[in-house]
Amino acid sequence: MTNCESSELNPGPCRTEEHRLHRRLFLKGLTGGALATVSSFSGLFHNRVFAAATKKAQQHCILLWLCGAPSQFETWDPKPGRPSGGPFGSIATKIPGVRFSSLMPKCAGIADKLNIVRSMKTAQTEHFQAITLLQRGNPERAGFVRPTFGSALSQAMGQLDSPIPNFIFLDPIPGGNEFEAFKAGNWAGWLGAEHAPVRLGGDYTQFLNAATQTIPQHDRESRETLRKFLTAKYERDRQSGVARSQNAAFERMKGLAASADLFDVNKLPAKDRERYGPGSFAQHSLMARSLVEHGAPFVMVANGMNWDNHVFQHEIHQMLVPELDRVLFHLISDLEERGLLDSTLVIAMGEFGRTPWMNAARGRDHYPNAWSMMMTGCGLKRGVVTGATDADGVDVIEKPYNEQNLFATLFTALGIDPSAEYDLPGLPTFHRVEDKAEPIRDLLA
Amino acid sequence: MKLTLIHSHELPAGVLGLAVTPDGHRAFAACADGALLALDVAGGGAEAFEGRHQSFASGCALLPNGRTIISGGYDGMLLWHDVETRRCVRRVQAHPFWNWQLALSPDGNRLATVTGQYLAGGWKYEPAQETEPSVKVYDTLSGDLVAAFPHAPPVLSCAFSPDGQHLAAANMMGEVRVWDLQSRADDKPAAQWTSPDFTSWGTIKTHHYCGGIYGLAFSPDGTSLLGCGMGPMTDPMAGNGKMTWQRWNWQKGERTDQIKDGQHGSGLMEAVAWGPDGKHFVMAGRQAQGTWNAAVFSAADGSLLHSIDTKQRITHARFTADGQRLILSGAIGQPKRTGELWPPWGRLQIYRVEA
Numbered sequence: 191m192t193n194c195e196s197s198e199l200n201p202g203p204c205r206t207e208e209h210r211l212h213r214r215l216f217l218k219g220l221t222g223g224a225l226a227t228v229s230s231f232s233g234l235f236h237n238r239v240f241a242a243a244t245k246k247a248q249q250h251c252i253l254l255w256l257c258g259a260p261s262q263f264e265t266w267d268p269k270p271g272r273p274s275g276g277p278f279g280s281i282a283t284k285i286p287g288v289r290f291s292s293l294m295p296k297c298a299g300i301a302d303k304l305n306i307v308r309s310m311k312t313a314q315t316e317h318f319q320a321i322t323l324l325q326r327g328n329p330e331r332a333g334f335v336r337p338t339f340g341s342a343l344s345q346a347m348g349q350l351d352s353p354i355p356n357f358i359f360l361d362p363i364p365g366g367n368e369f370e371a372f373k374a375g376n377w378a379g380w381l382g383a384e385h386a387p388v389r390l391g392g393d394y395t396q397f398l399n400a401a402t403q404t405i406p407q408h409d410r411e412s413r414e415t416l417r418k419f420l421t422a423k424y425e426r427d428r429q430s431g432v433a434r435s436q437n438a439a440f441e442r443m444k445g446l447a448a449s450a451d452l453f454d455v456n457k458l459p460a461k462d463r464e465r466y467g468p469g470s471f472a473q474h475s476l477m478a479r480s481l482v483e484h485g486a487p488f489v490m491v492a493n494g495m496n497w498d499n500h501v502f503q504h505e506i507h508q509m510l511v512p513e514l515d516r517v518l519f520h521l522i523s524d525l526e527e528r529g530l531l532d533s534t535l536v537i538a539m540g541e542f543g544r545t546p547w548m549n550a551a552r553g554r555d556h557y558p559n560a561w562s563m564m565m566t567g568c569g570l571k572r573g574v575v576t577g578a579t580d581a582d583g584v585d586v587i588e589k590p591y592n593e594q595n596l597f598a599t600l601f602t603a604l605g606i607d608p609s610a611e612y613d614l615p616g617l618p619t620f621h622r623v624e625d626k627a628e629p630i631r632d633l634l635a
Numbered sequence: 636m637k638l639t640l641i642h643s644h645e646l647p648a649g650v651l652g653l654a655v656t657p658d659g660h661r662a663f664a665a666c667a668d669g670a671l672l673a674l675d676v677a678g679g680g681a682e683a684f685e686g687r688h689q690s691f692a693s694g695c696a697l698l699p700n701g702r703t704i705i706s707g708g709y710d711g712m713l714l715w716h717d718v719e720t721r722r723c724v725r726r727v728q729a730h731p732f733w734n735w736q737l738a739l740s741p742d743g744n745r746l747a748t749v750t751g752q753y754l755a756g757g758w759k760y761e762p763a764q765e766t767e768p769s770v771k772v773y774d775t776l777s778g779d780l781v782a783a784f785p786h787a788p789p790v791l792s793c794a795f796s797p798d799g800q801h802l803a804a805a806n807m808m809g810e811v812r813v814w815d816l817q818s819r820a821d822d823k824p825a826a827q828w829t830s831p832d833f834t835s836w837g838t839i840k841t842h843h844y845c846g847g848i849y850g851l852a853f854s855p856d857g858t859s860l861l862g863c864g865m866g867p868m869t870d871p872m873a874g875n876g877k878m879t880w881q882r883w884n885w886q887k888g889e890r891t892d893q894i895k896d897g898q899h900g901s902g903l904m905e906a907v908a909w910g911p912d913g914k915h916f917v918m919a920g921r922q923a924q925g926t927w928n929a930a931v932f933s934a935a936d937g938s939l940l941h942s943i944d945t946k947q948r949i950t951h952a953r954f955t956a957d958g959q960r961l962i963l964s965g966a967i968g969q970p971k972r973t974g975e976l977w978p979p980w981g982r983l984q985i986y987r988v989e990a
Binding site for chain 2: 258273274277278279362363365367369370467468469470472473493494495496498499500501502505506508509510512513546547548549550551552553582584
């Protein structure tokens, strides 16, 4: 049993305010005897009974964003012995007849809990455009900025009054070339700043503590009272959507500061930290699990553009893939043990794959023609491998899927209608996923 | 000093290891398809050995008797081959991970093999410690392991001293260790130092390490050690670090010379080899930017004497015993599949060396 029945949670056309999830939880809160303590809609989440119910019903998503793009040959679609195969072998998995790269023994052991798509076929060959495509799920339309997946989920699944942001982005690396350019852009698009990510991780997390450490408590309260008065007045007088968004973002940050410990790697259990591995990606993946346990709807973990191995492909993938293998094994096992896997969608993917041919710099280059990704958890079957590539991994030969099929699958798995229209007065009609794209039905529970 | 191309041959897969008979008439190529090939240097005819590696063949060493050649591979195996029959006569699992490089002692009695997987060992992706000795020495006659030394993986390169008494091995972090094979006091290195000039940690894009010392060679008089690679980069994926060699007084662990400013381009240098008379050495690899990817340097002052652009990645360089030929192995970027066929991407080039 999952919490993902689309008939129950399907929000229909999205509106920025009352979301079906919240209304359903509102009713739950009432029937739970919480009515007496509820004085306002936003106050619901201060009620313990209601908060507990919310936490239980909340769906989550963890996106391990393998930015730079991992090689499908060294992960989910090995071709050992072929000219494209590279130096690493393959190993049998829990799924009969299915083999993973020999760099992924732990995932091979839980392959029956994973789903692999081996037939992703997309059109963008450069990072920035491909990240945009695979973060927003649809081709660009000039003049309009579509929300990223995290922002769309923030709107569709987020809690109204949670101290934990609805869209958390953990990435400790400030640079990252094309990814940095993307990160500086507009994540939330037409949904507004309240659905933009709160970026933390690494040194960024220190900012959380910095404010509280430098300003005395009484001074903070005075400043806050004044800020609230002025910004509320501005928002009311000017009917300003921008001010509303900024105020919402400020409230988020305020709540965030109160939850600073959740973002402190050093506060994570030592044994868990050891299990996940010492690297910054592994530690932030563990943090993502912890945040989901504390109710975060969407957490995206990245680590710069580590996977973009135009140089030293095999020399670097020999380290990155085992780290990913270890992280996925523990993350999925932990979520399952905690009863959270049925309500948490876990995705591991980049923006495309790598070329079947090696360049002269010992690297593999960008390849959107045939690549692989993994998803499991909420709303999905387990142990399915769908799509196929040819013997060399050059072309998709079975069930090609693009970014729209992918996003239709992800939304559907989370009980969100992928074909729903956004409510955008004055703008053209936009849907969560355009062109009535079909989800990958092989994977849907 | 001048290098003139006299033969160029295409091979099915990239060449990662090279051995040459002293007269330079035959060459042996360890290839990325796992094969070991014997080649007629002048005519280019190639014959495959029966035994293959289950991954890339990464190196090969021809024993002085000319009858046995030993290959290493990314499958961690060492294969002994009979040169005449081209049959595999012995298989030894040297490592659970790659053999990165082989080195043969001058008398042909000892074969060194280096290994090590780069695994995350810290927040910044410092390499994890080894779980098995990263440097091993085998008896080439019996195939027995005769020595094993600890190092910090991955260990990329190794070389014997001309008298065969010392073995040097270098890793991704630019750390060089030299052992005395005769005294072997507690397996502690006789010398050990680290050069920071071969390793990258990406301040943008890639927060991990890469690079290292890809080639090592003792000078013919045994007093100095030469190492090559690529200088640090802020974006390692640009592959445009400075073409780099450094020369050390290995007994003191002190750098005595390095490539001169204005004489280098950028790109990974994988091969170093001394001319038999010890008056010059060659460094070669891949050119990312610049005018050459193989160059001859003076041993006296380290200045560049001659350079060429071979339009390929060079993995190994070998002089013939008389110093009159230089043989380079390597690869071009792997071409795309044409229909069902993969065009050849291994290369072997023979140059005439003129003073």
